[in-house]
Amino acid sequence: MSASAKDRRSLFGHLALFTALYGGYGALSPFLPLFLEQRGLSAQEIAWLLAMAMLVRMAAGPLAGRIADRWGIVGPVFTLAAALTGVAASAHLAVAGFAGLFVVALAYAVFTAPLAPFADALALSASEGRRRFDYGWVRGAGSAAFILATSLAGMVVVTVGIRGAILLGAGLFIAAGFAAWTLPTQPIAEPARPAAGRGLMIVLANRRFGLVVLAASLILGAHALHDAFAMILWSRHGITPDVAGLLWAEAVASEIVVFLVAGPWILARLEPGRAIGLAALVGALRWGISAETVSLTVLMAIQCLHGLTFALLHLACLKEIGRCVPQNLTVTALTLYGPLGLGLSSALFTLASGPLFAAYGASGLWVMSGVSLAALPVAVLLARGERSRSGERVHR
Template sequence: MTKSGAGGAGRGLGGYLTLFAALYGAYGALSPFLPAFLGERGASPQQITLFLAAATLTRLVGGPLAGRLADRTGRTRTVLAASLALAAASNLALIAGHDFWSLIAIGIVQAVWTAPLAPLADALALSAARGGRAFEYGWVRASGSAAFIMATILTGFLADFWGSAAGLWVCGAAFAGAAVVATRVATSSHPHSHPEVMSGTMPSRSGFLALVAIPAFRRVVLAAALVIGAHAMHDAFAVIVWREAEISSRTAGLLWSISVAAEILVFLSAGPWLLARIGPPGVIALAAFAGALRWAVQGATTWLPALVAIQGLHGLTFAALHLACLALIERSVPDGLRATALGVYGALGLGLASALLTLASGQLFGVFGIRAFWAMSALSLAAIPLALSLRAGK
């Protein structure tokens, strides 16, 4: 139940649907068009890579630190709203930058404020959802995925008229709107229970050291790093492989659309159904097995029917995995560390693993070609024992 009581549940859901749509719509407007914007401002390919790498490294640090600030002050909603407002301002400031060094300086500032947005939004939504008794977290996350797609399509049309800077304008406006919504979303007035608190075994350390002391949290982050990180080769080289196999760009776009549609379906209904029946550890094991199958097939063939068939597995390898990891973090991490935990999960389990495996994918693909996807299959399989250890409570 939300803070406003039983009658507030619907208003809480509406607020979070709007918040996640604005947040992920902003990502959809910015992510595909930022490199092109930098190129239009005269940045070389090497400079674009440097810009993106600097932003990534900044977010790896900024996300956990902002989460810790939110936990220490108990003002997660305020920290999120302030970060969104500053992200909007720094995002629009990029439009005023022209030489590369001013652009990268603004880009680092932008990364500071964008780093905590998704983890803090997740922390608020999980708290307000109260384990599905008010609403399902997957519902609001699905609205984000749908908004990402729509914003990308809309910005593509706008960029045809006004250039890639249109993405920054749309992103800045969406962040600003999300900042307003964040100040008004309902929050839970009741703390969550979790095994460590209930059993009196909550770690005596504070902050990041307390997280390291929680075995379940360590295993969740590592499992996420393996399964999500295994997507790196797909994200970097799938379209290249498909084009070499004479699959058109339009068909490649349809393949991506199938995977995102599966993601939305899992967030909306299939994910909560799976969690209720086989539990979060079982869902992680299922996601890992689905990843192993997906990358094994992709490493073996470019036959279009096979590629169509495996796109639906994205619903398991990303959406179901994410729901299961968040459920286990909510169950095992004390309330006073929740935002910190989500920041670390996003930075290390998702961000750092993806960055490192993207670099490794380039080397593997250069040597083995399409068969390099089998290495990603092996990584996914390695997450299954971790998932089973979570089920056993080890």
């Protein structure tokens, strides 16, 4: 097989993998809370289940990574995990009651934990060297697949019920495993070893890094009630699953636009601290409006704000981390920023969202508006530090 033919096969294989994987997430994730409610779980039980799944995923992902790296079996582990994810997703339909659903949800969390990072590792390794393809192509295809699958799943739910979305997601996860199995053999470059304990302490002692993690934890944590209960809230107010799926897809589409176009444009004009402050203000506005109305017209307008409350925030935080942390400690910093900072924050806020939604319904989103706004003073401190650094450069 010629080099160009191998390159095309590699590109198409990774496109298939990302399309199936993120299609599976798109079909299942938005509708899972609604399914759990239909199975009789209370708001507190749904929040507890989702939060525990997040914590399990945080522990299982690094463990799977160590196993795969030690034996050089990233592709096979991905294939097995994706297949088991499909089985676990389907198993939701076979159980009832909190205990049974809790066990299945934890199994689903364990199996999904390595999927996204392993897919990234496979694609990044294959795209290196001779420039077979750009990683952004396959990641963009994944985001587009998420949108399409969420929209399709909404129509499936209207037609055949919530079981259809569960089975669609399960099938797509299994397809992702098959796509990984058929990829051309590609050695995965050995990842950079994490910094020793001293490097970890250097990152933890970095004041600006701590401010970035705090701001991101508040702004992203404020998404928790919406992510866990938006589908349930909308359903109670007569918004059908197909329309709800389109609303969810609109939010992801705005995220893609910010990642690819608007975000870089904004960050060329605003320092990261100011961009983080903008995300905090937009988040407070978004959740405040969501607390007061479920008008479809208004929801369509504010779903576009997700690009600023998520994607712009992420880009700004990564840019600031790249500036304030020594280059040889970037991997350590990102390990703390992601799973331990944002993952733990999301789990805790999701856990709090259950009783909040049960007691106040949509009005509970005012609390999330306040949480997002609480990140603004942190962003101001970051912005002041940026001005100080600029002044030092001028005087030099």
